[in-house]
Amino acid sequence: MTIRLLALSLVAAAAVSASSQESADDFRAILGPPASVAVAPNLVESHAYGIASKLRCPVCQGVAISDSPSGMAAKMRSQVRDLVAQGYSEEQVFSYFERSYGEFVRLDPPARGVNWLVWLLPIGVLVGGACFVAMRARTPQIVVPVAGPQGSEIDDETRAYLERVRRDSGV
């Protein structure tokens, strides 16, 4: 039993280092040749992080794979790094994941088809609201005269004050 477990562990360890050429061949069979030149080794990590921050972790709740601690996200990040290092463009990396998970995997849905609603609806609501406010501001307000106190209701002191005001203001 121990020997069998050891053998299985060795097999698994060998699997971890499974030929990168075969993996590269699998990428190429799915995506075709890389569209860009391979990114300089010191830039791979930052370039890959930028792409990973736009890919949704499929086993999490609305989290980018760059921010998820899940094992699946770690594996996806590793694949993004491999693809970037091999010279695949950002759009090719997106299409690699989109091919298997659909558009759901993109945190920013691309502006096409019904997705336009996501981009245009907030702008439409904003413009519509601004127009509504502008129209309301332009509409002349009808001032309803408020009935003032009748002469008999004004006491002598107030009447004298009002008289002074009228005199002073020349009315």
Place this chain on the structure above:
Amino acid sequence: MNKVVLGVGLAIAAPLLGFLAANMDRKPQQIASPLIGKKAPPFTALDLSTGNTVTLASYQGKPLVLNFWASWCVPCYEEHGTLVRGAAQNPDTTFLGIVYEDEPERIAQFLKERGTSYPSLSDPDGRAAVAYGVYGVPETFFIDRTGTIVNKFVGPLDPASLSSNLAAARR
């Protein structure tokens, strides 16, 4: 005017709320796989019983049942018997298990206790799982003899589901 504002507000908010409510219970796993009807993505993995590197191409020419599973997954225990019997009863179809996020010792223990009638492959870097858009386990892909994915079954397979999906893969 207030009624107009209320009407416009409701006309915008009601469809959005309705859309959100209708999709509240949807899980990512239930999103239809974009791979249905397309060529199965190539993969390179290690056969855990022989230690040999295998590729999808090694199995083409026969209908293929590709089951992603793990020893920590309770529904995988439920469906294991169905798959083992299915593989034994359908020698014209290839059955393959691809291990998802698991330890070799645990896989060995699982297979020792429950037996198997088909190979299990190691996918330590998750390339096959990502290429097939796996969200969790168990998920089973049915591939016809031309290499086209005819269906993806999410959850534990029961004999009736296995039978109907096999029939589709054999057509």
